[in-house]
Amino acid sequence: MLLLLLLLLGLQRPARATHIVGGEMELQYRSGSTYLLTLNLYFDAVNGNSGALDQQLLAGIFAKGTDQLMAQVTLPLTSNTFVNYTNPSCTAGSLSTRKLVYSREVTLAGNVYTSPAGYYVAVERCCRNNGITNIVNPGGAAQAFYLEFPAVVQNGQPFRDSTPRIFPPLGDYACLGELFYYDFGGQDTDGDSLAYDMVTPLNGHTNTATVSLGTALPGPFSPITWNAGLSTANQIPGAPTMTIDGRSGRLTVRPTRLGLFVFGVRCAEYRRGVKIGETRRDFQLMVLACPQNAAPSMVMMPPGTRQPYRPARDTLRLLPGQDHCIQLLFTDPDANSQLTLSTHPVNFTVAAGTPGPIFTTATTGRVRTPGAPDTLRATLCFPDCLDSQGRVFLLDVVVADNGCSLPKRDTVRIAFTARTAPNTAPQLTSTFPSPPLDAAAPPVLVQVPVGQPYTANLLGLDADNNALTMTAEGQNFDLATVDMRFTAQNGSGRATGTFAWQPTCDNNPVPTELTVTFRLQEAATCTPLPQQRVVRFLMVPTADTVAFLPPNVITPNGDGLNDVFTLPGLPPDLCDSRFAGVRIFSRWGNEVYHSPERSFSWPGSGVAGTYYYLVTFTNGRKFKGWLEVVR
Incomplete structure (x- = not known):
């Protein structure tokens, strides 16, 4: 030949x-x-x-x-x-x-x-x-x-x-x-x-x-x-x-x-x-002219029954909480045949990140050799999170031998529907200000005075008793680097979190505004519905700078009352906004006094009249005003 x-x-x-x-x-x-x-x-x-x-x-x-x-x-x-x-x-x-x-x-x-x-x-x-x-x-x-x-x-x-x-x-x-x-x-x-x-x-x-x-x-x-x-x-x-x-x-x-x-x-x-x-x-x-090669064969046993699956007649209905695994029995009339199982979705695709039907036992084996069985067994399991959305999905399960020139095969087409357990979204509440009603609105704003501690508590509850995890993440920064702390107690159906921050300019000179996202995540559910709260923290001075009202008259006569010009009510230093200096000018524009000290004290010049002052801060902020010196 x-x-x-x-x-x-x-x-x-x-x-x-x-x-x-x-x-x-x-x-x-x-x-x-x-x-x-x-x-x-x-x-x-x-x-x-x-x-x-x-x-x-x-x-x-x-x-x-x-x-x-x-x-x-x-x-x-x-x-x-x-x-x-x-x-x-x-x-x-x-x-x-x-x-x-x-x-x-x-x-x-x-x-x-x-x-x-x-x-x-x-x-x-x-x-x-x-x-x-x-x-x-x-x-x-x-x-x-x-x-x-x-x-x-x-x-x-x-x-x-x-x-x-x-x-x-x-x-x-x-x-x-x-x-x-x-x-x-x-x-x-x-x-x-x-x-x-x-x-x-x-x-x-x-x-x-x-x-x-x-x-x-x-x-x-x-x-x-x-x-x-x-x-x-x-x-x-x-x-x-x-x-x-x-x-x-x-x-x-x-x-x-x-x-x-x-x-x-x-x-x-x-x-x-x-x-x-x-x-x-x-x-x-x-x-x-090739040696004769018989095709392999396969029988499929659905969960909870002793009757083989009947292709084109039976439809598997995979429900939440029930066994999603089927048993496969496959064999070949030829001695020394090496058999291999595979699956091929026909009319559906599995979403990224979601597992499809998988074999949980060996998918290859040899039959009818000394010490080898005549029939092999395997288990095929459908993931709990596979959802056919009311459609009938078709999956081909194929057993192929190692015959020449091409493998011979037996294909069983499984028709099935799959449904996932319903899931209710968890609830996230906190002691932060209430969020805007419009979901597209900006984050909630929290103003925290420099040097003063601020704390907030968060609570997550889930009616389905799913495992909950609460986290906090800074936008483009690490919480620890600005002395923010977040601790959480996670569990089934309930999670709590505590946020704490005492802003200081030493640890956070720039920026004075920080955004943190707090998330509540579900686990062990097919359709997780995470919740989140976005909070914008703004560092502010301890005192109220809007009410700053400087004096406009001094009487330097030595009686101890209004003898000098000072500005104790100036806005306090805040990180990159610090007192830079004060300058005082006569009515003709001549500088008569200047000082880099916030605690300056000007007793007035020898001439009574109107004077003008300019206070500057390191971030370019300015305060201007006039002052009457009466003698």
Whole structure:
């Protein structure tokens, strides 16, 4: 069988006709007018001759409406890696593929690429594997890699588009008579809609005499020729033949003939219902005679019952306070099978920070080997906080074996509803001033005189008896650095807190205004409803500065009454607002006295009359007034 297979693959054909497995192109927007043009080419690493591994390839960019050559681009080889298998243990020695990446940035100027019909890119290279069994003259058949993209300016505005990326490359083989499946689904960075269909691979202009082009040639590109009985709709003999899901890109075939088969897939992209581009992949699939592999099976036992779950008939109803775990029993008829469980949400997603259904026991194991059981068990639990909001959620639980070439599976689709326990918001009260009625209003204001202690108490209560935690956090500062202290007693259904502060200028010269957020948090609940109180603390002087009334008459006659001018009622020093000095002027503007001391005492000059004073503080604050000296 191995000898036949090697002959089938054509190990003794000319080296230049043994290397290309397939490939596809993509065009990704970078910035401005710059795009990255890439060709992913797949190379037969077993039968391909290293001399046929190109270090660069030529791409041509053409206008669709006129086939005008817009640009030629030389794409250098930038990456050379092996394609991985889904199941590495199934690796076939006759099948090994390299992924060669050729890429270069190109400029698509907005004043050049404006044709409403769009553009296409092509790279041509000969030749295909000589052992392909579903086309005429495979050793002389070439490949034309092809994609389409829209104008970069439409209706006078930039039109940015990155073509779909088809992934991943096919590294597996198919087994005769077994269902083969593979995900050829792509991604589109612009969020455009993607649609898939089968297409006939392109041959193009190259051949065994001219394996590559010195000058890019426009389309049309001739297709390969199918063998009798085969066509675009029937590319690989099978029951069913190869098809691709138009929405998901999932490729399936149950082959009925051994051999090496080429096939083509097209991925078209649509924006607002209008097709704007496409990319094609053509590839090869090897079909081998594989050992028989039976599919695993699984039985699911819902909580509180001894009856197995019946897919498509039963719906699990997960209620608060009840068991949310189900038991899984899974097995495989084949000896020495390694089984693996997995879950796949079908019509729901789990919110960030909320756990989804999880296995609480081992999800892998081997059956029917010496010392191993015939049936494995696992537990799948749904989180208490999963809420279906009245909808029926669908979850696929899949058991897969390690059979070749691809695992066989058994899938049980669980329909379930989930509801969380209701939760009442906790209540937060305090001895702070009452908050504004408008939730969008500023925080409450508390004025604290410098040097005087201030305390406040907070109380949190929860009707659901959930665990409560009370915290305090300064806005852009640490409480301890300004001598603020907050202590809390947390518990179930009740939490208390005490805030204390004695502001001093020594520990907090700037700022004199500080904002603190007090929070009450719930724990052990699915829908926590935190409460908070925001308080703006303002340091103020101890005395009332608004009532400052300086004297305006002195009588320096030595009787001990109003003999000197002083200002004992000046506003007290407050952190960055400190007494800087006093100056006294005559009515003609001449300075007659000055002092930097708050405790200054001026007995007046020798001349009676009107004088004027100016008191300044370090923050620029000023007090002006007049004074009559009577003798």
